[in-house]
Amino acid sequence: MTLDDAQAYCTALTKQSGSNFYYSFLFLPKARRNAMYTVYAFCKAVDSAVDEPPPGTQPQEELTRWRAELEAAYHGTPTWPITISLAHHVKALGIPKVYFEELIKGVEMDLQNNRYLTFDELSLYCYRVASVVGLICLYIFGATSARAQDYAVALGMAFQLTNILRDVGTDAAQNRIYLPLEDLTTSQHSEKALRRQTYSPEFIRLMEFEAARAHQYYEKARAAFNALSRQERRALTVAEIMRGVYAGILKKIEDSEFQVFGPRIRLSTSHRLAIAASIWLRSRFS
Known part of the structure; x- marks a missing residue:
């Protein structure tokens, strides 16, 4: 070939x-x-x-x-x-x-593993399947400074946590629970209830907590991005487009009050393109 x-x-x-x-x-x-x-x-x-x-x-x-x-x-x-x-x-x-x-x-x-007892355990998984992809992408984008690496790691964590929230129902149906079990205990939402896709005040409390954690990583990524040079920020425009799309998915999950047991929550093609165009234009003319 x-x-x-x-x-x-x-x-x-x-x-x-x-x-x-x-x-x-x-x-x-x-x-x-x-x-x-x-x-x-x-x-x-x-x-x-x-x-x-x-x-x-x-x-x-x-x-x-x-x-x-x-x-x-x-x-x-x-x-x-x-x-x-x-x-x-x-x-x-x-x-x-x-x-x-x-x-x-x-x-x-x-x-x-199909369970994670603590967030520390889950963090290693998120780093490996998402953050390292961001670190790889830095070489493609042409921005590999230490601060850019901080940005990539935090953004990868945010993306993976968003994916976990969106897919919590389909993952549970496959006997995979990525939400830390310690968080289920704190929220008083059992594994059994999660596997049964039980929508309850306890489930909402659990999801609100996890969404807040995802927001923390989006904020870490934003802070790292703002500390970059103008040249590096421009080089990372594509990563910022990804951030815009995934932050939009997280917002849609929250706006639905965490109705994640039905059809998969996603943004329309036109919405994704609008986000991409907006961020690209801002990077070029700001």
Whole structure:
């Protein structure tokens, strides 16, 4: 497979995903956009190895294969479309391999844990499956200072906590509870009630607490962003578009009074595009 074929594969996979991130990628120059498509395709494929393993395969074995392909990508000998494209971009941008290794470890945690006793335990999971993706993206955006890393880590935490709130019902139906059990105890909302998707004052209290925690991370990210140089802030426009979209999802969850047991809460395509355009224009003319 040629590099162009591999890139086309990653691009098509990303476009088909319907991800909230896709609309922000459109604002990147072509070379950086292609890198984002490839990184997204890698993240999506590794996640699917656990959540949607190919028929006749075992998730742990699939992750072992992805680890081997990641090694091959960094040694110039990849054989899969995604890693052929990834090998090109990580070399061009200097993205450390350790971030991709951490991502795989994070996805692997879903094979080992379906409960988190404390927020400290959950934080490691969120860091691995979300914050490290942000750290990878910094190399694509061209802003890798310590303050930019603080921004990426906090924003990744905020994104993952938003995802957890939005998907709490579907996760519980699969016997996965990401909300810390200590928080369920404090809110007097039991695991059993969560698995039964019981909507109650206790559930609302639990969700309000978790939403407030997500807001804290959005605020940490905002503070870190404001401390960056103008050049770095402009480089992170795409990340800010992602922030706008995910903050919008969190607001919609709160506005619904946490009615997350029905259809998945999402923003319309027009709403996402409006957020993207607004933030892009502000970054260019502020």
